[in-house]
Amino acid sequence: MTLTGHVLVWIGIWSALSGQVELAIAVLMIAMLLDAIDGKVARSLGIARPFGRYLGSFVDLVNYTVCPPLILHAMGFRSWPAVLLLFAFSTCGLLRLSRFNEVGNIEDETGSLAYLGLPVFWIHFALMGLYGVRALGGLGAFQLATALVLPPMAVCFILDRPFWKPQNYTLIALVTLAGSFGFFWLAFRESL
Numbered sequence: 075m076t077l078t079g080h081v082l083v084w085i086g087i088w089s090a091l092s093g094q095v096e097l098a099i100a101v102l103m104i105a106m107l108l109d110a111i112d113g114k115v116a117r118s119l120g121i122a123r124p125f126g127r128y129l130g131s132f133v134d135l136v137n138y139t140v141c142p143p144l145i146l147h148a149m150g151f152r153s154w155p156a157v158l159l160l161f162a163f164s165t166c167g168l169l170r171l172s173r174f175n176e177v178g179n180i181e182d183e184t185g186s187l188a189y190l191g192l193p194v195f196w197i198h199f200a201l202m203g204l205y206g207v208r209a210l211g212g213l214g215a216f217q218l219a220t221a222l223v224l225p226p227m228a229v230c231f232i233l234d235r236p237f238w239k240p241q242n243y244t245l246i247a248l249v250t251l252a253g254s255f256g257f258f259w260l261a262f263r264e265s266l
Contacts, residue, residue: 075108075111075112075115076108076109076112076126076129076130076133077129078108079104079105079108079109079112079130079133079137080105080133080136082101082102082104082105082108083101083102083105083133083136083137083141085097085098085101086098086099086101086102086105086137086141086145087136087140087141087144089101090141090144090145090147090148091144091148093148094261095145095148095149095205096205096257096258096260096261097257097258097261098141098144098145098148099145099198099201099202099205099253099257100254100255100256100257100258100260100261101254102137102141102142102145102198102201103198103250103251103253103254103257104250104251104254105133105137106137106195106198106250107246107247107250107251107254109130109133109134109137109195110195110243110246110247110250111243111246111247112126112130113126113127113130114243127175128175131171131174131175134171134194135167135168135171138167138171138194138195138197138198139163139164139165139167139168139171139194140164142197142198142200142201143160143161143163143164145201146160146201146204146220147160149204149205149208149216150208150213150216150217151216151217151220151221153217156217156220156221159221159224159225160224162225162228163224163225163227163228165228166228166229166231166232167194167197167228167231169231169232170191170192170193170194170231170232171194173190173191173232174189174190174191177190179239180236181236182236182238183236186239186241187239187241188236188237188238188239189236189237189238189239190234190235190236190237191230191231191232191233191234191235191237192227192230192231192233192237193237193239194231196227197227198253199253200223200224200227202253202257203219203223204216204219204220204223205257207219
């Protein structure tokens, strides 16, 4: 499952580099779903081991901190300040993933499982929203929205506070698949 996610992330990179941002977002959403369930499946089958955790983390690095900036760049977030912001965002995501490898999940004040710092997967939902801003408001609105969304998101990655951890895997799958299918439709609507 993790290696399938890696293949999808590479399809996302290729798609972003060739300007097919809808396809890039669609495949990253599926990769995100695989990331959400691969560890759970491994634990339920009794085959979880450190190798899988490291492998998943390396795939996550590209999925959440490399490919989304490429997609945003392909969508028109390209000035030098924009590129510096994309780099800072990616670096904060890298720090967040590194801390997760060290700490893992934590408990919040109610004793529920939580993340320490905003989980990096939220960038995929932000990508969907920013795509919508570009489609409805144009390039200028997209650039402004991206410049306003990325800095607080990056700061939240490295905050030393708990963030909500979704527990309902059915809901996670439904939301992720709906987003992915919507972007697959956008990617291939002219050929359908």
